[in-house]
Amino acid sequence: MMEITPAHYTILSAALFSVGLIGVLVRRNIIIIFMAIELMLNAVNINLVAYANEVENLVGQVFVVFVIAVAAAEAAVGLGIILALFRNKETVNIDEMNVMRS
Amino acid sequence: MATEASPIFDTDELVINMGPQHPSTHGVLRIVLKLDGERVIDADVVIGYIHRGIEKLSENRDWTQIILLTDRMDYVAAATNNLGYCETVEKLMEIEVPRRARYIRTVLAELQRIASHCLWLGTHAMDIGAMTVFLYAFRERELILDLFEDYCGARLTYNSMRIGGLPLDIPTGWDNKVRAFCDLMESKIPEYEELLTNNRIWLERTRGVGVISGEDAVGLGLCGPPLRGSGVYRDVRKDEPYAAYDEFEFDVPLGTNGDTYDRYLIRLEEFKQSIRIIRQGLDGMPEGPVMGKVPRLIKPKAGETYHAIESPKGELGYFIVSDGRATNPYRFRVRPPSFCNLQGLRPLIVGHLVADVVTLIGTIDVVLGEVDR
Amino acid sequence: MAEALAFYTLSVLILGLAVAVITTPNTVHSVVFLVLNFLCVAVLYVFLQAEFLAVIQVLVYAGGIVVLYLFVVMLVNLGRSPEEHQDPRRLGLIGLGLSGAVLLELAGIIAYSYTREQSPPVTAAQASPVQGNIEELGWLLYTDYLIPFEVASVLLLVAMVGAIVLARRES
Amino acid sequence: MIETIVIPLLKIAVLLNAVLVSVTFMTLLERKVIAWAQSRLGPMRVGPYGVLQAIADPIKLILKEDITPVKADRMMFTLAPIISLVPALVVFAVVPFGGDELFYITDINVGLLFIISVTSIGVYGIILAGWASNSKYPLLASLRASAQLISYEIAVTMTLVSVILTAGTLSMVGIVQAQQDSGLWYGFVQPVAFVLVLIGGLAETNRAPFDMPEAEQELTGGFHTEYSGMRFALFFLAEYANMIVISAVVTVLFWGGWLRPFPSIDALAFLDLIPSWIWFFGKMFVFLYLFIWIRATLPRYRYDQLMRLGWKVLIPIAIGNIVVTGIAKVVL
Secondary structure, three states, rough: OOEEEEHHHHHHHHHHHHHHHHHHHHHHHHHHHHHHHHHHHHHHHHHHHHHHHHHOOHHHHHHHHHHHHHHHHHHHHHHHHHHHHHHOOOOHHHHOOOOOOO | HHHHHOHHHOOOEEEEOOOOOOOOOOOOOOEEEEEEOOOOEEEEEEOOOOOOOOHHHHHHOOHHHHHHHOOOOOOOOOOHHHHHHHHHHHHHHOOOOHHHHHHHHHHHHHHHHHHHHHHHHHHHHHHHHHHHHHHHHHHHHHHHHHHHHHHHHHOOOOOOOOOOEEEOOOHHHHHHHHHHHHHHHHHHHHEEEEEHHHHHHHHHHHHOOOOOOOHHHHHHOOOOOOHHHHOOOHHHHOOOOOOHHHOOOOOOOOOOOHHHHHHHHHHHHHHHHHHHHHHHHHHHHOOOOOOOOOOOOOOOOEEEEEEEEEEEOEEEEEEEOOOOOOOOEEEEEEEHHHHHHOOOOHHHHOOEEEHHHHHHHHHHOOHHHHHHH | OOHHOOOOOOHHHHHHHHHHHHOOOOOOOOOOOHHHHHHHHHHHHHHOOOOOHHHHHHHHHHHHHHHHHOOOHOOOOOOOOHHHHOOOOOOOHHHHHHHHHHHHHHHHHHHHHOOOOOOOOOOOOOOOOOOOOOHHHHHHHHHHHHHHHHHHHHHHHHHHHHHHHHHOOOO | OOHHHHHHHHHHHHHHHHHHHHHHHHHHHHHHHHHHHOOOOOOOOOOOHHHHHHHHHHHHHHHOOOOOOOOOOHHHHHHHHHHHHHHHHHHHOOOOOOOOOHHHHOOOOOOOHHHHHHHHHHHHHHOOOOHHHOOHHHHHHHHHHHHHHHHHHHHHHHHHHHHHHHHHHHHHHHHHHHHHHHOHHHHHOOOHHHHHHHHHHHHHOOOOOOOOOHOOHHHHHHHHHHOOOOHHHHHHHHHHHHHHHHHHHHHHOOOOOOOOOOOHHHHHHHHOOHHHHHHHHHHHHHHHHHHHHHHHHHHOOOOOHHHHHHHHHHHHHHHHHHHHHHHHHHHH
């Protein structure tokens, strides 16, 4: 218990990922869903950094840099879409965003 | 990240209530602004918060008592209010005012113009964020208040004129004090100009802001510096000379673009022209009495008259009807320049940003005491 | 001992804040919890000798991305809570169950992998001509991962343009 | 145990107190300097020449009633001032006030990035204050403020890249040592960067002429309109602590930190008799004075002009500066 191994980090990461997943599947506010996705991305990052530290290879960290870049791009575009949707439909509830459903 | 942030600012339409308690509405002006982000899409100017019924009160006071009520209209330029009223009654009663009195009145009115413009400059610069100019301008205004105190004992509400002339001659040595002040003031104007006239930020904040064409300005009934800023030549001192203005030489500065910067330059130039008039007035001051022949009981014969003077803010007119029987006016009506200029506020601010609203309130130079009366 | 204490404290904070993010009814509160969560993750990175990533996490995630979220939350001024309307076809409980299943599955994988013999690290530490976390990271980014790095920058540019186009109002 | 826990804790305690005390005297200095600029006396009543005003003000603020508006979001309303103050204090951890290890709490290899990233958290305080007040003026002001802070943060960060390129390190101590080695303060090597950081710093601390978020004449008081008492004092503390941070960062990056002038000329070695921390505080004081002086002199920019300045002037110049520095670095 007292020694912290990568397994500990992996478990933390798995738990965080699941919390994010619950957020995505259960909440209906699209902004919250976006934030839950960010949580899941962070869970993955923790894992990458933990193993990069374990095997003393920085490639894991390089990957995290890319994940953060992608997260930034995703947030910008995603929030742009949310705003555009909100202007048209006055809602952020994903259950009401069913334009493409026949 | 903020590239995305800037355009999304203008999603909400927001109604905000500026005033009547707001640090830069110069008293108790209230403006209901409809905002699209930071841009004003509509504005509703609400007045009346300091209405004291001066016009109605005046109809129940005798003619001399009204003078001290006029002090309380444009309370930063009480002397010009007195002057306008006294001259109107004199016109109604056809009283000849001694030349010396007319000279002193002119000097007082011009000193008052400088004081009023000082206050305007200070608050206008303060609204745009230049806080030092405010104290510089008030420093000079203080000296003028001292001069008025020397003359009539009061510093704000002077009650300094009487129908038919002046209650007092100038005290000994007063003219030299005024001359010394003129020299000092002349040396201080470059100080203001150094802080503002060529300041990049000041230029960006005032140039092209609140542009109003000459035609529109006339159409809105603007007067005074806001009208002259749009290039319209109209100055009661020149067009219908009163007091002793026909005997003095001075220029009327005109703007070209009709923006806030032009109005600022015009008022700065008016400082200099006022100093010029004061000097001429002091140099050419004739000897003689300061009070004309006035009946003991002031009771104009039945009739009506309108008389206007150029107050620091524009054309200040009085319309008075006398029924010839009572010792009070039958009808007393003021045409206050601030009120007329305030008409221009709504068209000026629509389409500008919130920050410009305070600039534009400042540039038209309103005193709410005069607007509401 | 100290490391363990720090790890468990941080873990509790991270998970607790994550739960707070997805359960709080007020969206602005959610965003604030998210920021705190990211800050805790940044501290975790420091323990993992990834100082640069920790700083970037704070700068980009907490200081940049989440500010955007906050902006949007404030602009999307809701008259009614989105949770009031529920699509009858939505099955929330199944979602919860699925998430639990994923958690179990992950736990299973981890447990299984640790019952087997530990395999040695895949790659040994790569020889790098520079020393220090940032220098090495920079070296990797500009040598082996130059093309992905450039692609990422193009992606960001595209995202920026896209966001402007999306958020702009037709005038 | 003493080495790793007690001494750092002592240093932190001393530093925090020093910062908070100097903030209170900063307010006095500001009032005095502006008063002199405006030909008046400033505070004169409390103590000789009003010196004790610096103590009277905090006492007044603490004793004042702390009002929470009924419709405000209580939790965020309380949290906002704390969020804006804490980052302002945390960054002092990596500021080297002198050459000796005694004068800084820690020297981390990402020091400069640490400062940038931690200060970027402060923006939450402003946004949340505006939102939690549940009032229109603060909301408008906080939107302005956050857009302003983020824009200028980009400009400043971009500019700092060229300094990092010149120094070859991110550590604050390392940057000063690099200046010692090169014998030139970076203010002379990177004058453009210095001006950009100074302008950006003014904007990031919401100081005149970029003080839109708290423009009293426009927005009645800005994001802290609804605040009073101690919570208002925290915002106040944060603003002045941020000013001190910016001055310290500019001193370290461009004016040689604790170094004496012309560190490479031995003939001036007698200047080393003056302790390094006095050099540091002397330089810092110049910039603090400059901030106050600017506030007394300049009018305020308008919001759109400010954004234009940030995005269309500062950022392109900063990028150009990076390119020039890079080329110079390769060629030389």
